[in-house]
Amino acid sequence: MSAASSLQSRAAGGTKPDIDAANEALNPMDEDLKVSSSVGALKVTRQVPSRQAMAKMLQERLFYIPSFKIYDGAAETAGLFDYGPPGVKLKNNVLAFWRQHFVLGENMLEVECPSVTPEIVLKASGHVDRFTDLMVKDEKNGNCYRADHLLKDFCTEKLQKDLNIAEEKAKELKHVLALLDDLSAEELGAKIKEYGITAPDTSNPLSDPYPFNLMFQTSIGPSGSSTAYMRPETAQGIFVNFNYLYYYNGNKLPFAAAQIGQAFRNEIAPRQGLLRVREFTLAEIEHFVDPEDKTHPKFNEVAELEFQMFPREEQVSGQSARILRLGEAVAKGIVDNQTLAYFIGRVYLFLTRLGIDEERLRFRQHLPNEMAHYAADCWDAEIETSYGWIECVGIADRSAYDLQAHSVKSNKDLMAHEKFSEPREVEELVISPVVKETGLAFKADGKNVVEALRAMNEKEALEMKADLEAKGEVVFYVCTLGKNVSIKQNMVTISYKKRKEHQRRFTPSVIEPSFGIGRIIYCLFEHSYYTRQSQAGDEQSNNLNVLRFPPLVAPFKCTVFPLVQNKEYEEVAKGISKSLTAAGISHKIDITGTSIGKKYARTDELGAPFAITVDSTTSVTIRERDSKDQVRVNLNEVVVVVKELTAGLKTWADVWRVHRVRRQSRLRNLLNKLCFPC
Amino acid sequence: MSAASSLQSRAAGGTKPDIDAANEALNPMDEDLKVSSSVGALKVTRQVPSRQAMAKMLQERLFYIPSFKIYDGAAETAGLFDYGPPGVKLKNNVLAFWRQHFVLGENMLEVECPSVTPEIVLKASGHVDRFTDLMVKDEKNGNCYRADHLLKDFCTEKLQKDLNIAEEKAKELKHVLALLDDLSAEELGAKIKEYGITAPDTSNPLSDPYPFNLMFQTSIGPSGSSTAYMRPETAQGIFVNFNYLYYYNGNKLPFAAAQIGQAFRNEIAPRQGLLRVREFTLAEIEHFVDPEDKTHPKFNEVAELEFQMFPREEQVSGQSARILRLGEAVAKGIVDNQTLAYFIGRVYLFLTRLGIDEERLRFRQHLPNEMAHYAADCWDAEIETSYGWIECVGIADRSAYDLQAHSVKSNKDLMAHEKFSEPREVEELVISPVVKETGLAFKADGKNVVEALRAMNEKEALEMKADLEAKGEVVFYVCTLGKNVSIKQNMVTISYKKRKEHQRRFTPSVIEPSFGIGRIIYCLFEHSYYTRQSQAGDEQSNNLNVLRFPPLVAPFKCTVFPLVQNKEYEEVAKGISKSLTAAGISHKIDITGTSIGKKYARTDELGAPFAITVDSTTSVTIRERDSKDQVRVNLNEVVVVVKELTAGLKTWADVWRVHRVRRQSRLRNLLNKLCFPC
Structure with missing residues (x-):
């Protein structure tokens, strides 16, 4: 989720009514989840094991680990994570696909700006004043807590543990949970007092909630006087x-700029692992468009897409998200404009191609009170996880706000222009004070009167014109003088005049899709992870971990190993590995003495879609991860087959049809029916 | 250049004697440089125009621009730069090739760690105490300056402008310039006083020089008490x-970990554009190796490489860099070990393939006084630019220093082990005090005596053993008691005992190649940039800018445009563009009404190696950037030809032989002779 959209909420003074908060809070966090997911043509319902088991496996395999672990306890390291070797590969694949799908696919202008940002830039954007969370302090030892977290924990625990809780009270607590993000500092403070909540570590009394700015502060240069911050988002560098x-x-609209980079947020108390961290990678797009024409030339490419959307109306009336066709959503005015909808469609394609389960993906529209006053419309791509629905991409039409804010602060024009093919005649109201007459009438005050007359808006000027025409005189308040003066007809001319205009100058609107890459990766872990029972033939006795990554993002496309330790087979395996490297296929070779069962288990835990087993000097078997089916392929074909499979040129079913040898999977009959219905 | 290598120098208390400093200082910065460079088979000497002209063009084309320019003057923004669209493409290509050449090519473990780093980590590494530059302050207004910069500027100006300078004095100033980086705070301060140097902006007196830590400081969490820094290098996250x-x-050595990421350095007064910035991208490798075996299995792949090396001896004896064969350098002990040399060779290949002119590249060995005490050997890849020789890659054998430093600070073992195929018998000296006897003899002091006996080193123990055997008694100083005691033969047994060892445990050595990506890119700009006279046919009257990027890193591999504005040609151009996108070839299409001359000029300024001109509906011409030669290619072949050219499968000479139509270049005869000598 982007800091921008959070700021947006904050700027508007409203926040998302956490629709799922009460619900989520009542679910034991590690309860097994029933999820339905699709593997190729095969649709199965599986028991997903606990989040803890998944996190344990991911950390053991170095997908990610807490940072600076050897100094654990000796330093504040919460909310900081490292990506280990398979994690970096996965992340690089996600970013490469992002670049291909958005930057190349849409001809965007990618830029790279520094993270260190002078204060004035973030003053203009509003972050210095409003990028805050509400904090309370232990009044005795000074420990800090997020005020809403304490209230949430109190309500959740009460609801879970107090079996004798009165129905009335339970209802109240659930109501508080649902409104949590909407509470002001005063309201939060009042609730904390009312419930007698104290500091969790000491039971000491707590301070009133007050805003804490979430930016990491530093300063540029040696004097210490140039305050700067680590950027909370990448967008400002573009604006x-x-x-x-x-x-x-070429001075043409529309166009989009994009940036991938680190962003920083000094969370008060990070929780939820990779979902709430203090340093993260954002990928942001700022699409600049004429506010008078938000159609999109390629909208028809996404108009027929159908997926779960959760419009404002459904949320307010207590309904659920529903499947909507994007074209219909725009036609009915549910989504404000084509360009915004085009990006919603492109985000849907991006996420599902990565491997996000579309049944656990929805696009939720912001309610009016969560949106900034200037925003035209906002939708979040939310992904369902064991933590509830997580905002992973914000897609906002931010109108002209950002450019105007920087224009005002920097005193530089940030505008586009449209040259007319031929000049247009425009009529505009001109206010012309007659300096001589006002000077005579008001002496030293004349200048202020003239300025005040010129500063009238159209409505005020037209009223004055009417009054002057009707009565010849009008009482006029000059705020710089702090008093009323009497304006007569000879002191000012107010009239419409015609003028030729050769071009239109305007501040473009900005449509901003903003991707929290770490959050997307975490959700991908949850949607990809499952376990399966070890079989009689397997050497592992416990449940086996599998990561169902599509080849597009899988850190390794395949593993290669000899069936048994054997010099000849090892040489064949090394030869295949060399050819795979030459073909640019990321893989892992394993010529240790480990058993074949363990090698398959490692393949599955790394999420490699295919395993190549060398069991002859002329051919090999290739095993598909999820079906565990195997095919036999000649040595000279193996790289081509893997390349075709991982580049999406062929499906496993295609390969299986040609090369199948034996079926080991217990899903054989089921698969047969689904893949080859005739 | 990596902060690591700088720290290394600082840690050692010595610094690089800037061999070229005096020289460089005497060169007008923007003097035209004569450089020789090679384009394919063609070797020409060109006048490279001024650095300012190049920087202007690069900024106009948005390769890079100063950051936050609209707030220029209102905030401290020196040393911060943005990469614009072609700059980001170039940088992404450099990083992609780095990953291919090093990470994939050597099977390295790539990781990604946060930039925000707790103080304890950088305390252990030495950065908190020693990552400093010497600063002086204007004593009246508090303005800060780098002490060495002021002294350097004073000497340079004096040498350049004072035409009546005494020979003696000139010699002295040149000597100061040469020793600049070696001066201590006291010596710098003394020179500043001696020469009467004052603050450049105000002529106020200056403070004594004192160390200023170059890390950006911040804090983690809301309390403000957990000090942290923005990392000055990426290496610590790996250690x-x-x-x-x-x-x-798999608990096996050697292996290498790699990291690409942002690093930060709060320079006192950044100068030299992209070469000295406050935020930059580092790409670092930490290769862990058994200190007892630093051979490299692939060393023979680089042993025959020959290039400019500048060993210690040549530097000290005032000679120049010379061409050395890498295998010879190791055999003669010039480079400490094979692994270090292997990386030197790989770095040479990396830089020259990017487009760095090998005649302006040298590997300079650190002198003993620039190296840390723990370092075994260090070499810098230095690239010659208009600023002099610039350190772009540091390749250091840092021995076990970093792992040991973190091990001590964190109190955790950071060691490798080598299992012996069969247990080895080792003999070790065992000191066994007889507690009963010492207790009887020394009563309450017995415990301290026992501890002191056990704490003896081998030499002390052997001496005691000999004395006891000879005299039966020996005087022994117990420091914890602060007095001598008399040790008798019955109080301690000292003897060699045999023990079986199953493994060896040791701290690995680290060999660290560290790449300053921004510096490499800047050098690439200087080595790629040239101008050529516009010809009669050209529409541009001034000199034309060209960037001679190899296809590997060129932001755009080609441009596509119709010869004249014509609906049919435009459609053909768009079709080619689509096919190029599908083939993954980065390009730029231009269907504006701009003249063909300007379109070629833009192609050259962006460094696109090829331009495709649509002048028919069945075939096109392809123009090569540097020779300006053209070939005619059928429409259905054009993408294949460009793909082969840019992927390095064919040379321009290959294509020209098949498709040549007409020669426009004045270099025709020369080229012919060089490309087709027979």
């Missing part, structure tokens, strides 16, 4: 460069 | 994870 990018694009 | 990575690698 301040609008003029350069517009020029680079 | 603290050694145990996990070693385990991931």
Whole structure:
């Protein structure tokens, strides 16, 4: 989730009514979840094991680990994580696909700006004043807590543990949970007092809640006087460069700029592992568009897509998300405009191709009170996990807000223009004070009167014109003088005048899809992870871990190993490995003496879709991860087959039809029926 | 250049004697440089125009621009730069090739760690105490300056402008310049006083020089008490994870971990554009190796490489760098070991394939006084630019220093082990005090005596053994008691005993190649940039800018445009563009009404190696950037031809032989002779 959209909420003074909060809070966090997921043509319902088992496996395999672990306890390291070797490969694959899908696919202008950001930039954007969470302090030892977390924990625990709780009280607590994100500092403080909540570590009394700015502060240069922050989002670097990018694009709209980079957020008390961290990778797009024309030339490419959407109306009336066709959503005005909808569609394609289960993906529209006053419309791509629905991509039409904010602060124009094919005649109201007459009438005050007359808006000017025409005189308040003066007809002319305009100048609207890459990766872990019973033939006695990554993002596309330790087979395996490297296929070779069962188990835990077993010097078997089916392939074909499979040119069913030898899977009959119905 | 290698110098208390400093200082910075460079088979000497002209063009084309320019003047933004669209593409290509060449090519474990780093980690590494530059302050207004910069500027100006300078004085100033980096705070301060140097902006007196820590400081969490820094290098994240990575690698050495990421350095006064910035991308490798075996299995792959090396001896004796064969350098002991030399060779291949001119690349060995006491050997890849020789890659054998430092600070073992195929018998000296006898003799002091006996080193114990055998008694100083005691033969047994050892435990050595990506890119700009006279046919009247990027890193592999504005040609151009996208070839299509001359000029300024001009509906011409030669290619072949050219499968000469139509280049005869000598 992008800091931007959070700021947006904060800027608006409203926050998301956490629809799922009460619900989520009542679920034991590690309860097994029943999920339905699709593997190729095969649709099965599996018991997903606990989140803890998954996290344990992911950390053991170095997908990610807490940072600076050897100093654990000696330093504040919460909310900081490392990606280990398979995690980096996965992340690089996700980012490469992001670049391909968005930057290349849409011809975006990718930029890279520093993380260290001078204060003035973030003052203009509103982050210095409003990028805050509410905090309370232990009044005795100074420990800090997030006020809403304490209240949430109190209500949740009460609801879970107090079996004798009165129905009335339970209802109240659930109501508090649902409104949690909407509470002001005062309201939060009042509730904390009312429930007698104290500091969890000491039971000491707590301070009133007060805002804590979430940016990491530092300063540039040796004097210590140039305050700076680590950027909380990448977007501002793009906005301040609008003029350069517009020029680079041949002074043409629409165009989009994109940036992938680190962002920082000094959370008060990070929880939820990879979902709430203090440093994270954002991938953000700022699509600049004429506010008077938000159609999109490629909208028809996504108009027929259908997926779960959760419009405002359904949320307010207590209904669920529903399947909507994107074209219909725009036609009915549910989504504000084509460009916003186009990006929603592209985000849907991006996430599902990564391996996000579309049944656990929804696009939720912001309610009016969560949106900034300037925003035209906002949708979040939310992904369901064991933590509830997680906001992973924000897609917001932020109108002209950001460019105007920087324009005001920097005193530089950040505008686009549209040249008319021929000049247009425009009529505008002109207010012309007659300086001589006001000077005579008001002496030293004349200048202030003239300025005040010129500063009238159209409505005020037209009223004055009417009054002057009707009565010849009007009482006019001059705020710089702090008093009323009497304006006569000879002191000002107010009239419409015609003027030729050669171009239109305007501040473009910005449509911003903002991707929290770490969150998406975490959700991908949850949607990819499952366990299966070890079989008689397997050497592992416990449940076996599998990560169902699609080849597109899998850190390793395949593993290679000899069936038994044997010099000849080892040489064949090494030869295949070399050819795979030459073909640019990421893989892992294993020529240790480990048993074949363990090698398959490792393959599955790393999420490699295929395992190549060398059991002859002329051919090998290739095993597919999820079905465990095997095919026999000649040595000279193996790299081509793997390349075709992982590049999406062929499906496993295609390969199986040609090369199948024997079926080991217990799902054989089921698969047969599904894959080859005739 | 990596912060690590700088720290290394600082840790050793010595610094690089800037061999070129005096020289560089005397060169006007923007003087035209004569450089020789090679384009394919063609070797020409060109006048490279001024650095300012190049920087202007690069900024106009958005390769890079100063960050937050709209707030210029209102905030401290020096040393911060953005990469614009072609710059990001170039950088991504450099990083992709780095990953291919090093991470994939050597099977390295890539990791990603946060930039925000708790103080304890950088305390252990030495950065908190020693990552400093010497600073002086204007005593009246508090403005800060780098002490060595002021002294350097003073000497340089004096040498350049004072035409009547005495020979003696000139010699002295040149000597100061040469020793600049070696001066201590006291020596710098003394020189500043001696020469009467004052604050450049105000002529106020200056403070004594004092160390300023270059890390950006911040704090983690809301309390403000957990000090942290933005990492000055990426290496520490790898060191603290050694145990996990070693385990991931199957507890086997050698292996290398790699990390690409942002690093930060709060420079006192950044100068030299992209070469000295406050935030930059590092790509670092930590290769862990058994200190008793630093051979490298693939050394023979680089042993025959020959290039400019600048060993210690040549530097000290005032000679120049010379061409050395890498195998010879190791055999003669010039480079300490095979693994270090292997990386030197791989770095040479990396840089030259990027487009760095090998005649302006040298590997310079650190002098003993620039190296840390623990380092075995260090070499810098230095690239010659208009700023002099720039350190772009540091390749250091840091021995066991980093792992040991973190082990001590964290109190955790960071070691590798080697299991012996069969247990080895080892003999060790065992000191066994006889507690009963010492107790009887020394009563309450007995415990201290026993401890002191056990704490003896081998030499002390052997001496005691000999004395006891000779005299039966010996005087022994117990430091914890602060007095001598008399040890008799019955109080201690000292003897060699045999023991079986099943493994060897040791701290691995680290060989660290560390790449400053921004510096490499800047050098690549200088080595790629040239201008050529516009010809009669060209529409541009001034000199034309060209960036001679090899296809490997060129941001755009080609441009595509119709010869004239024509609906049919435009459609053909769009079709080619689509096919190029499908083939994954980065390119730029231009269907504006701009003249063909300008389109070629833009192609050259972006460094696109090829331009495709649509001048028919069945075939196109392809123009090569540097020779300006053109070939005619059928429409259905064009993508294949460009793909082969840019993937390095064919050379321009290959294509020209088949498709040549007409020669436009004035280099025709020369080229012919060089490309087709027979």
